[in-house]
Amino acid sequence: MATIQLGIIMNGVTGRMGTNQHLIRSIVAIRKQGGVALANGDVIMPDPILVGRQESKLRALAEAHGIERWSTNLDECLQDSYNQVYFDSQTTVLRAESIKKAIAAGKHIYCEKPTADSLEGSLELARLAREAGVKNGVVQDKLFLPGLIKLKRLVDSGFFGRILSVRLEFGYWVFEGDWQTCQRPSWNYRKEDGGGIIVDMFAHWRYVLDNLFGEVQSVSCLGVTHVPQRVDEQGKPYDCTADDAAYATFVLDGGIVVQANSSWTTRVNRDELVTIHVDGMNGSAVAGLRECKTQHRVNTPKPVWNPDIPNPFNFLEQWEQVPDNQVFDNGFKIQWELFLKHIVTDSEFRWDLLEGAKGTQLAELGLQSWHERRWIDIPELKI
Template identity: 55%
Template sequence: MSSTPTIDPNGPIRIIMNGVTGRMGYRQHLLRSILAIRDDGGLLRADGTRQQVEPVLVGRSAAKLADLARKHGISEYTTDLDAALADDTARIYFDAQVTSERTKAILKAIAAGKHVYTEKPIAESVADGLALVDAAENAGTIGGVVHDKLFLPGLLKLRRLIDSGFFGRILSVRGEFGYWVFEGDLQQAQRPSWNYRKEDGGGMVLDMFCHWNYVMENLFGRVRAVTAKAVTHIPERWDESGERYTATADDAAYGIFELDGDIIAQINSSWAVRVDRGELVEFQVDGTRGSAVAGLFGCRIQPRERTPKPSWNPDVPTAEDFRSQWEQIPDNQEFGNGFRAQWEEYLRDVLAGRPHRYDFAAGVRGLQLVDAGLRSSETGRRVELPRDGSGSANDE
C-alpha cells in the first residue's frame, strides 16, 4: 500500500470536478457545496482557520464549461481529463458523470494519485466496485461516496429519535419515493433521458437501491436479504431533442428488505407515480414505543401514550382525522445543505489523512443490494446478500 497523498495546508484545496454541467453535479456539488464553501472563505478546519477550495472543471462541452467558469469566477476548465489528472497541485478528483463513464475515470484518477469523492452508484457492477476498492487501497488514496440522504433534516431528526430510544424495539420501516416523470412528448421530461436507458447506466434499482442501502444500514441495520420486483411502466419516452426512444431501464422498483434485528423494510420507488403524501420521499418507522414519519425536511411522531384506538367498521364513515394525531418535531437546530455538509466532512478527512466513513466499500454494499434486487426481480426469489461484504448476492 502506498503512502497517503497529502495536501499543502498553506495552499488552496484544488478539486478536479468532472460532470458538473449536469443537473445534480452543478446544483448540489458545484454551486451549493464547493462554491458556497469558497464564498464563505474556505473550508473551516479543526483549528478554527479556513483553507480555500478551488474547483477545476472537467467535462465534454467546452462551451458549457466556459459558461460556468465565467458565471462563477472559476479560472480553470478543460475537456481533457488526462491533462487535469496530470496536475499534481489538484489532489482530489470528484465524479458526477453518467454511471457508465464512472469506473474508468475513477481508476485513472486513482492511478494519478488522487483522492476520489464520487456520486453513486460508484460503478455498474459489484466486480467493478471491488476493483475501485482495491485500487484505492493499493494507492493509499482516500475514497468517499455521496450519502446525501443521511444529511437531510428529516432523516437527521429521525436519527435523533433512534439514538434517544424513542421507538423502543424497531419493528418495520415503510418507504415511499418518487413522482411522475413526464414522458417528454406533451411536456418535457424533468429527468435526463439516459436515466431510462439501461445501456447508459439508467434504471431505478441501480439508482435508488444504492441510496436505500446506506439509509437502512446507517439508521436501522444491514440488509441481509431482499425480495424485489423491477418494472418498466412507461416503455416509450422522448429525449431532450424530442426524439422518441425505447425505455430499456426499469422506472419503478418494489422491494421488501430483511435487516439485522429482524426489522422488515418495504420501499416503493417509482418515476411513474403521482404524489399523495407530504414530501417526495417519506419513511414510516414503527416501534414498540412509538412511530415516526420522516421526509426530506419534516418528521412527525406518535408515541405509544398518544396512539389512538381506531376500530374497523366498513358500514360507518371514518370520523377520525388520523394525520392530525401526529406531532411535528420542531426545527430547533439549523440544518445546512446536506451535500455541502458531507463535502466538508470528506475534505476534513482528506486533510487529516484518515478514512472517510462512507468509503468505496460502502458504495460496493449498495451495488450488492442492486445486484440482489435485480436478481430477485428476474427469478422471483428471495436473495440473500453476502455476509462478508464481498462478492455477489446469492439466491436462497
C-alpha cells in the first residue's frame, strides 16, 4: 500500500465557507480519517498550503488544524512543483485571474462558483483548462446533500411518473447589521463587488435542476433589492446595490415548470432553509437539506374547498419519510474525495469548469430577463 501525497494550494480559506466546509469539514477531515482509500489499496493524502493576504489569520488557522504550510505569496506556491492542485474560494471578482495563473502554471483546478463574474470569463477558464490539459472541477455541493440524494433516488426509480412541476423555496432573514450582526459579508449586497442573490444562487439552481430533473431551457426572473441600506463589518452604513431576492420561473427539458424563490429577506416557516417540492402524475415529494418525504397517488387524500368549516385534514401528517438507508457524509467532503480520485486515477468527474459556466450563464440571463422584463431562452454552451 502506497501513500500518495498531493500538494494542494488552498486560496481564500480564511472566509466562512472556505474555513468551515472546504478546510475543516473536507480536507482536515480527510486527513484525520487517514486519506482517501483507492481500490488498489493506495491512499491519497492531501497536503494543503493555506494561501491568503493576512499572515496572522493564516498562521492561526494552520496552527489550529495541524497544518504545517501557509503562505501570503501565491506566485511562489504556483512555482512549487510539489503543489499539483489549485483550489479557489475567494470572492467572485478575484477568482478568475488567480485560476488563470494556476492554469498557466500547469495546476489542476478545483474552485467554488460562480467561476467568474461573467459568462465570457467562465468560458475562458474552461477553454484555457482544456487547452492546457489540466483536470478541473467546480464545487456543486448541493447534489451531495442527504435530502437531494434521496430525491434523486426517487427520480431514478420512476416514483413520480411524468414530472409536472417543481417549487423551490430558499432563504432566510439576513439581519441588516444595525441592531443584529449580519450573517453574511457585506460584499454580498454590493453589485460592484460581485454580490447579489441571483449571481450567488442561480449557479446552484442550474446544477440542481440540470442533474435532477432536466436541463434548463428558459428563464423569467424578477430581482429586487428589498433592503436598500445595511451596516458593514466596521459598523458603517452602506447602500445596497445588488439584489437580495429573486423570483424566477424556469422551464426545463420535457416541459417541467419550476418556480424558484430565493431571498435573504424572508422569515422561515418551513422545515428547512431550502425545500424542493416536486409534483408528478404518480406521486409528489418534498426534499430539504437532510430529509425527504413523499405522497404517492394511492395515498393522496381528497380535500374539498370549504372555508365555512374548520380544516378536517392535517396535511403535514399525510406524508411518509424516505429512509436514510445509508450513512451520509458531508457533501463538500464527498465531492473533494471524488475530485482527488479523479486527479490520481482519472476516474469520472462530470462537474468541470464548463458545467460551472452554465451557472454563470443562468445568472446572467436571469439578470437580463429581469432588466428587459421578458422570457430568455438558454442557448447551449460550447468551447
